[in-house]
Amino acid sequence: MAERKFFGTDGIRGLVGEGPITPEFVMKLGWAAGRVLSKTGTKKVLIGKDTRISGYMLESALEAGLAAAGLKAAFTGPMPTPAVAYLTRTFRAEAGIVISASHNPYHDNGIKFFSAQGTKLPDDVELAIEAEMEKPLTCVESALLGKAYRIDDAAGRYIEFCKGTFPNHLSLEGFKIVVDCAHGATYHIAPKVFTELGAEIITIGCEPNGININDKVGATDVAALQAKVLEEKADFGIALDGDGDRVIMVDELGNKVDGDQIAYIIARDALRCGELKGGVVGTLMTNMGMEVALKNLGIPFVRAKVGDRYVMEELLRNNWLIGAENSGHVILLDKVTTGDGIVAGLQVMASIVASKMSLKELSDGMTMFPQVLENIRFKGENDPLQSEAVIAATQAVEQKLGDNGRVLLRKSGTEPLIRVMVEGQNAADVKQFALDIAKAVQENC
Template sequence: MTRKLFGTDGVRGRANSYPMTADMALRLGAAAGRFFRRDASREHRVVIGKDTRLSGYMLENALTAGFTSTGMNVFLLGPVPTPAVGLLTPSMRADVGVMISASHNPAEDNGIKFFGPDGFKLSDAAEAEIEALVAGEVEPAQARNIGRAKRIDDGRFRYVERVKGTFPAGLTLEGLKVVIDCAHGAAYRAAPEVLWELGAEVIPVGVAPDGVNINAGVGSTHPQAAADRIRATGADVGICLDGDADRVILLDETGAVADGDQIMALLAARWADEGRLAGGQLAATVMSNLGLERFLAGRGIGLYRTAVGDRYVVEAMRAQGLNLGGEQSGHIVMTDYATTGDGLMAGLQFLAEMVRTKQPASALARSFEPVPQVLRNVRFGVGKAPLEMPQVRQAIAEGEARLGAEGRLLIRKSGTEPLIRVMAEAEDEALMVAVVDEIVGAVEAAL
């Protein structure tokens, strides 16, 4: 069963435009409610969280109407990180969890992500079934069986305590000065609370959401603001989250960036030394740097490559029995602690290594030398299929031939935005850039 509505991370688009309309959110809520409410003899629950986008109010109300129309009871968490929804769905014995967020995208966008009763994101097959229900007619509940809705005030506090519980017992962050950039997003209260309660001196950035400033010049996709604060305050380390706090980028004491690959390298090596790296390998996507693969191989650690998307990383981890995985973009998945990527938890693991080893962030944030890599994006219009155009396919084939065995080329359509992503990796940086420029030029010309 194919999916057209769902992308690699739920349903996403521009707010108040298809598919991110109130009508579609209502239909999605009703369809998901019918999909998960299969036993009318017991109470059925859904927990709904959101980030700080203005459109979250509209979508939250529409989803609530859809779910309650099928007899589901709705528990509204308010602004919480995406991983909080993954944690609280099974904790509250809910049948389904929903996060309203477009992650690192600008405020004009929004999205709807679903979690199953086990707290993990839904499979492609489950999303396809829900999509089929959206296209049809969903049978509503009888009038006396309509669901109820209420706000839950302690969702954030439950999450905060769970996150703090992942920090090694006996350690403290006392003496560490930490810049935390919350991207004016879902973790703007939870992340500073966790760090302060563990003993850190906290320097907050991006903690004043107004509905339209999420990810605007701050967060994991714009780490310069946090880097400036590090240099201005003499902080020891910076943690940059995205809008829904499921990804993280770290900054050392100089403001230099460590991406998800470097974080995974540090954790994998440490966990392998401690005998706690399940399966002896790490799951990461095809976007992860070749330098990471070489680093892991040098330590006898395997790298299991997956399709792009943290959901596919988690699926591979569960299938292969692994407990560590992630993406170069900063999704770090540690299934010993959480069901999806958690930027704050990953940041805490890095801080724990700083405390344990008594080394500065700069000594831990660069486990390997990355192979030169370049990524360029080309935006395209609705209804366009540039990767199917002959001139683009020819340019890709010629690029692959030029790189040969000395490099790697990956061209794909984004699952969350109308973009073609062109990525290349090669020791010969000039050749790599030339190949990417030619392919980007071919895509732009074809459009």
């Protein structure tokens, strides 16, 4: 496989105005993608974005590049990442493009591509786009330039799709739900989905202004949701991230219910209904409690590398349907082609309604192991993971944990961070072990 210059495991990301995310780069990217994608089909590309202020600028740059290559751009406006995947299939587009940096702060942004099937682009297509980036930008003749137009009913179409994944014989009537949209792309989608299914909703994080996306709200910071659930005496809360592909829930007592627990609830419900196909894919970060709980139910479980791309690869390899990351990416291949926070949340809600059990009662079936994650900013001059001191600190902790815990050190795929994860049975020990290894990493960065 050729070495990639721009594409990572989750598209292209960076600080706006620096690195790859400049208007000039994005225009060239649109042109290069257009050149590759224009060789077949409709010559139409769907473009969605989250609520970051830079999205308007980057949207225009993409449009210019695609037009120069002779492709039409169909704009959805602010739209969740999974909605773009769905709408790309619905409108028979060559590809879908999402302008978003997902859970990152507003000053970051990124570009993610979907194939005509609503899946991430194959490696050979990404490499072909990178190869085009090396060529001088040229323009098709004037009569062949691409045009742009807006899809006015994009939100309504996706709302109906989401509702269609909730069983027809069930209703959310009588439930009070707090909905946190992270001031992101689901702000005009999620509240309508849950309201139209009968719920009484209270919203937070639904007033985007271009710079408040993911700011102390959403799936990456559920403190505000926890407080609101308790204040409103709600049945539960649901938090989505900036682009809507992650979901974290909060039970009636204010306890966080993460992606591992959500996948466990969905898998157990599928098993109960006789609809489970195969097993569940987690990641290296998946809590050991999920592995143990699934084993007790007789449900197979495998771990993939961290990243929804790798979870998807493992699902396809095993021909399974349920995969998840503890951060809230939950993939349900019988319903969607990528992680979808709203759809995953709806499946948990269906289990709540059908079982007549609370979210806490459902999640109590899985006992979480204490897990501590420390993030150390990584400058890149040295590789601390190769340091003898870091290796020795890690081995010392692993020896103390034995078979009752795990240590995982890895570089983030989206930020310049070294992530140190320690998991075990004793919370105080796990915290100290994580700090010991993090200190060694910090001293050797």
